[in-house]
Amino acid sequence: MIKLLFCMSVAIIVFASCNSCSEKRGENTLRIIHAGSLTVPVKEIAEAFKAVNPGVNILTEAWGSKAGARRISDLGYPCDVYISADYRVIDIFLIPGHASWNIPFAGNEMSVVYTPSSRYADVINAGNWHRILLKDDVVYGRSDPDSDPCGVRAVLTAKLAGMLYGDTSLPEELLSRHRNMIRPKETDLIALLEKGALDYIFLYRSVAEQHGLEYVILPDSLNLRDPGLNEWYASAETLVTGTSPGETLTETGEAMVYGITIPTPAENRELALSFVEFFLEEDGGQAVMEKNGQNSIVPYVTETYDKLPERLKRFALPAK
Numbered sequence: 483m484i485k486l487l488f489c490m491s492v493a494i495i496v497f498a499s500c501n502s503c504s505e506k507r508g509e510n511t512l513r514i515i516h517a518g519s520l521t522v523p524v525k526e527i528a529e530a531f532k533a534v535n536p537g538v539n540i541l542t543e544a545w546g547s548k549a550g551a552r553r554i555s556d557l558g559y560p561c562d563v564y565i566s567a568d569y570r571v572i573d574i575f576l577i578p579g580h581a582s583w584n585i586p587f588a589g590n591e592m593s594v595v596y597t598p599s600s601r602y603a604d605v606i607n608a609g610n611w612h613r614i615l616l617k618d619d620v621v622y623g624r625s626d627p628d629s630d631p632c633g634v635r636a637v638l639t640a641k642l643a644g645m646l647y648g649d650t651s652l653p654e655e656l657l658s659r660h661r662n663m664i665r666p667k668e669t670d671l672i673a674l675l676e677k678g679a680l681d682y683i684f685l686y687r688s689v690a691e692q693h694g695l696e697y698v699i700l701p702d703s704l705n706l707r708d709p710g711l712n713e714w715y716a717s718a719e720t721l722v723t724g725t726s727p728g729e730t731l732t733e734t735g736e737a738m739v740y741g742i743t744i745p746t747p748a749e750n751r752e753l754a755l756s757f758v759e760f761f762l763e764e765d766g767g768q769a770v771m772e773k774n775g776q777n778s779i780v781p782y783v784t785e786t787y788d789k790l791p792e793r794l795k796r797f798a799l800p801a802k
Contacts, residue, residue, distance in 0.1 A: 488557035509769035511539045512753050513560050515550040517567035517665035517740070519590070519632065522692045523774040524565065527767040531760050538753065541686055545667035546630030546667035548723075551575035554745050555725070561745050563761075567686075569741025570733075573785075575725055585787040585798050587762055588740045588776040591689040591707035592632075592639050593697040600681040600690045603696065612643055612700045617657055617683060622682040623671045627733075628723040632668035636684035638735045642704050686738075690773035692700040709737040739779065755791060762797040 499611060516524045521544045528540040545553065545577040547566040564581070566572050572584040585763055594611045596603050606614045607718055611741060615622050625633035632688075644652040665671050671683040674691055694702035702708045712716040724731045740765030741762065744754045760768035768778040780797050784790070 501566075509750065510753070511541060511648075512562050512750055512757055514540060514542045514563045514565065514757075515553060515559070515561045516563075516565040517544060517547045518544045518546060518630070518669035519552070519567050519686050519689050520544070520565055520740070521669060523767075523770050523776070526770045526774070527761055530766070530770065531757055534760075535756070540757075542562050544667070544669065546573045546625060546633070548575065548631070549629040549666060552746075553624060555580050558747070559668055560747075560749060561790060562748040563742065563757055564745055565742045565761075566631070566742070567738075568634075568742055569739045570633065570736075571742045572743050574731065576743065576745065577786065580747070581745050583789040583791075584741045584743050584784055584788070585758075585762065585780075585794065586782040587740045587743050587768070588676050588771050588778055588783060589709075590686045590688050590738045590740070590776050591700070591705040592635050592738075593615050593685060593690055593696045593700055593705065594682055595675065595685040595690045596682045597678075597696060599678055600675075600696075602681075602714075606682075606698055606701060608698055611700070612647070612652060612656065613768050616659070620681045621660055621663065621679070622684075622798050623660060623665065623674060623680045624684040625668040625671065626664050626666050627720065630667045632684065632686060633664070633710065634720060634722060634733050635738070637706050637720045638706065638718045638733075639684065639700070639713070641720070642715065642735065645702055646701075691775040706735065709739075739782070740776070755793065759793060759797075762794070 524542055547568055548571055551571050552562050552739055566707055569586045601620050602614045624636040625635055629750050640653045640656040644650055645707035668685050674680045675683050701713060707775045718735040719732050721730045722733055742758060748754050762780055770781055781799050783799045783801050787798055790798060
């Protein structure tokens, strides 16, 4: 009996000690959910942040931005920093119930990506890409619009192409092909492309450059890069899954703008604030973004300016 009590006492002490260590580790652990297209720059930024903040542990997860937001809103998944490939995902899926502010920070552009082994790689260009994708012996992929902004943007690019080229049947022809090659996020398609299972994929130019892939530079009227063309981009729209079961939303075309926030339930808010500050610094995270092919737009207008923590207001502009 004495031996049993002794063993139980030791177990309790060990458990308490481990729990204390766990809590201590938790204080220095930052959990980040980010868009798949940000995998390379987020990793680099995280390493740079840890270099000036010794002892910090950073856990990152890459998701299609909508799927990542739903982990927070629907599943209550722990997250200290959320970074989306589309700032509107934060506005729609997280504000106001799960976040209170949103800082836009970078742009990007759509491209048609391939390898030297892709069929017709030697002839595809900005003028014939859509005809190449429609060839019977070509297989191409895209990401899921209900999970990933890149998937939405692929649909919008196809619809804009139909209007630009005066071919009303083109969007449906493009979007009805190879639906079995739709994946949850755009970076899921890269391995299929590199293995030759796909000839082409719709992908962000920055990701293509990071992976050393070939790509077609699409006209600005199709690549969703230029905010000055937002009126034209808005002429294309598509229905996607909403925030509740059975609900749908209409998404309209808009120039690509990424966004970052700290979810309301964040466990390590001070550490998260320090990371976001570092992430948005011109010579910090934004230098890494630029190096990885994404143009920084900091400071940019946000409708949530009044909700921003004071130390982050210098990275944004109030809406007029």
